[in-house]
Amino acid sequence: MMEFALDNIDLRILRLMQENARISNVDMAKQLEMAPSAVLERVKKLEQKQVIQHYTTSINPAAVGQRLLAFVFIRTSEAFDRGEMGAALAKIEEVQEVHIIAGEDCWLVKVRTADSAELMALMRNKFAKIPTIQSTKTTIVLETIKEQQKVVIPIIKK
Amino acid sequence: MMEFALDNIDLRILRLMQENARISNVDMAKQLEMAPSAVLERVKKLEQKQVIQHYTTSINPAAVGQRLLAFVFIRTSEAFDRGEMGAALAKIEEVQEVHIIAGEDCWLVKVRTADSAELMALMRNKFAKIPTIQSTKTTIVLETIKEQQKVVIPIIKK
DNA sequence: TATAAAACAGAATTTAATTCTGTTAAAACT
DNA sequence: AGTTTTAACAGAATTAAATTCTGTTTTATA
Numbered sequence: 001m002m003e004f005a006l007d008n009i010d011l012r013i014l015r016l017m018q019e020n021a022r023i024s025n026v027d028m029a030k031q032l033e034m035a036p037s038a039v040l041e042r043v044k045k046l047e048q049k050q051v052i053q054h055y056t057t058s059i060n061p062a063a064v065g066q067r068l069l070a071f072v073f074i075r076t077s078e079a080f081d082r083g084e085m086g087a088a089l090a091k092i093e094e095v096q097e098v099h100i101i102a103g104e105d106c107w108l109v110k111v112r113t114a115d116s117a118e119l120m121a122l123m124r125n126k127f128a129k130i131p132t133i134q135s136t137k138t139t140i141v142l143e144t145i146k147e148q149q150k151v152v153i154p155i156i157k158k
Numbered sequence: 159m160m161e162f163a164l165d166n167i168d169l170r171i172l173r174l175m176q177e178n179a180r181i182s183n184v185d186m187a188k189q190l191e192m193a194p195s196a197v198l199e200r201v202k203k204l205e206q207k208q209v210i211q212h213y214t215t216s217i218n219p220a221a222v223g224q225r226l227l228a229f230v231f232i233r234t235s236e237a238f239d240r241g242e243m244g245a246a247l248a249k250i251e252e253v254q255e256v257h258i259i260a261g262e263d264c265w266l267v268k269v270r271t272a273d274s275a276e277l278m279a280l281m282r283n284k285f286a287k288i289p290t291i292q293s294t295k296t297t298i299v300l301e302t303i304k305e306q307q308k309v310v311i312p313i314i315k316k
Numbered sequence: 317t318a319t320a321a322a323a324c325a326g327a328a329t330t331t332a333a334t335t336c337t338g339t340t341a342a343a344a345c346t
Numbered sequence: 347a348g349t350t351t352t353a354a355c356a357g358a359a360t361t362a363a364a365t366t367c368t369g370t371t372t373t374a375t376a
Contacts, residue, residue: 006222014217021179021213026363035325040365042323051221055179056214059172061309063164063209069257071266086303093310098303099227108229108297112309139266145244145256149307151219151270152251184332193356198334200354 004049008156009034013042014051015153021055066112068119069141072127074107075134088130094122116140162207166314167192171200172209173311179213224270226277227299230285232265233292246288252280274298 006014009032016028025043029036046052061067076085089098089109097110113119119138127133164172167190174186183201187194204210219225234243247256247267255268271277277296285291 004221011222014215014222017215018217019214021215024363025365036364037326037366038324049221051218053216053218056177056216056307057172057175057179058211058214058307059176059309059311060209060211063162063207064169064172064309064311066309071259090304093308095304096307097305099299099305100301100303101229102298102300108299114312140260141257141266142260143258145258146248146253147255147257147307149214149216149254149305150251151217151222151224153217153222154272182332183334194333195335195357196355 006051006156010042010046010051011153011156013039013046017043017052018150018153021057061112065114068113068115069144070111070113070119071139071141072109072111072123073137073139074109074127075136076105076107076132077134085130085132088126092122092126094118164209164314168200168204168209169311169314171197171204175201175210176308176311179215219270223272226271226273227302228269228271228277229297229299230267230269230281231295231297232267232285233294234263234265234290235292243288243290246284250280250284252276 012032013028016023016031025036025040029039032039043052061069085107086098086100089095089107092111094111094113095109096112097108099108101108111119111122113122123136123138127136170190171186174181174189183194183198187197190197201210219227243265244256244258247253247265250269252269252271253267254270255266257266259266269277269280271280281294281296285294
């Protein structure tokens, strides 16, 4: 079967789409010197295999009034068992990321809100409701120099 | 002039596009009960105003061999002046995020590599070359429960 | 080597993007 | 308030792209 090997054409497609999710098949086909139908076939396959997860538009957070970014470190009793807590945190829409990190049985959560008042409210109303949270340490971001989710896509030798 | 107010139609467009960057204009127009041309006009304007920053495809990092995620805290002499250092860090493609954080004159960097060996190599070859770095503390992510860049888009009263 | 499966090209068709024009609605100004 | 200007919109026309289909080539596999 070997249901999962990506070749260099797939990787080139991923690079193009990572740069611009709205690139047309025709355009990709030209760059790859292939027929549009062949490219489309591969894209569909990449979607099915979940190599491509979704297509998203990055919006300037400030333009929609979300000016505060913070990282919250959470000390927990639940440690590495991400049952309740993971689900509870993930459910909060202001929470962009939830990670379990090594050392100090901590979780790391990235949150974006309008301002500090809203962050405060969020923590009081949502975080405080989660029983397994023992304590939190919040780090406010003063300035963001780079923020993207692009992944390095390697080249395959053979 | 008032060159920058978004109305609720704009916000609805942003919500739709944030969910799926490849949604068609026709589809949006149906949902918004507007003509496709009118929707397109707004989208173009949102792009110009940089409310829409870009369209990107999220790729499963593991599927392209990027299995390690880490956060690196950097202590620096350059403190809040993000000249050299910000640029140097931002230039590294494995670096997804660079933030200046409050307290402890620290920077926070999100990095994604294939494995810990590659992270090590990266830090030796790239980070170590940056003279303003005094020390680093690296936190490895063991598991990611949620990871998205969707922003909460509010509703405007009037 | 024979066979099966996957990848591909190219044409045909369907669907969508984009442009254009005229109209309406909303601001801006006097 | 009335006029003018500007922005937003709808709908048709046009251009471009997505998608489907079919037959061929390539690749992998027995």
